[in-house]
Amino acid sequence: FCFGTQTLFLQTLSFSFSLKSAFDNWRKQNALQTLKEENEALWKMFFFYNLFQDDPCPKCEEDWEHHRGKCYYFSTHKLTWEKSRNKCRDKGGDLVKIDGRNEQRRLREVMIDDADKFWIGLTDSEEEGQWLWVDGSPLDESFWGHYQPDNWIWEDLKGEDCVRMGEKDGAPDLNCWFDKSCQVPHRSICEKPEKNHQNVSECV
Known part of the structure; x- marks a missing residue:
């Protein structure tokens, strides 16, 4: 009886670790995807900002x-x-x-x-x-x-x-x-x- 209980405990513990590992992986992948989407959004904002704003370093002087x-x-x-x-x-x-x-x-x-x-x-x-x-x-x-x-x-x-x-x-x-x-x-x-x-x- 003790041996069966110990085995069940180890299986439960192993399942718990597997479940935690799977959750951690899902959370990391989800966070990575979120960062990727945010990065793409920032690049789009940067592109359109520069498209419609004056060059911060103008190539020519005023009136040229x-x-x-x-x-x-x-x-x-x-x-x-x-x-x-x-x-x-x-x-x-x-x-x-x-x-x-x-x-x-x-x-x-x-x-x-x-x-x-x-x-x-x-x-x-x-x-x-x-x-x-x-x-x-x-x-x-x-x-x-x-x-x-x-x-x-x-x-x-x-x-x-x-x-x-x-x-x-x-x-x-x-x-x-x-x-x-x-x-x-x-x-x-x-x-x-x-x-x-x-x-x-x-x-x-």
Whole structure:
């Protein structure tokens, strides 16, 4: 009788341990699943917060537009080509250098009015016909308007040694460059690299 009682006690104890172990496993799995769901919910909140909030580390300064690693400033004042370039330098940049079709398209999209005519950083002032960007690199891909450049001397007897984007009743496509007298005042497009923040504490 004592041996049977002892066996029953051990079986009951073993069952109790098994039941406790099963309950502990269920509780751990349930807690793990809850943590997983909470983690997914937090990530969703983080994603949508960043989707609709301003970047805590803006790539460009106020009044500058960001596009593919560059910052652009579209001036509102009309100046000569040289004075426009000096203004861009004062802002830490230079007149825009257009590196290809994608950049030309992006800048062209901004020009929706007849008055949208902007100096860009291209000139042949050093040698006629040898077009150079402000960084000294030669012109590669170009987007000249019809019959451009023509070096017309009507506005300036020295000819037309600077390049402007945009033209009233001009080409509606990407080919909207025109050589103009550098002394005629126009608006301009400045360009500089985007800010490279190493961490959030560097944001200003």
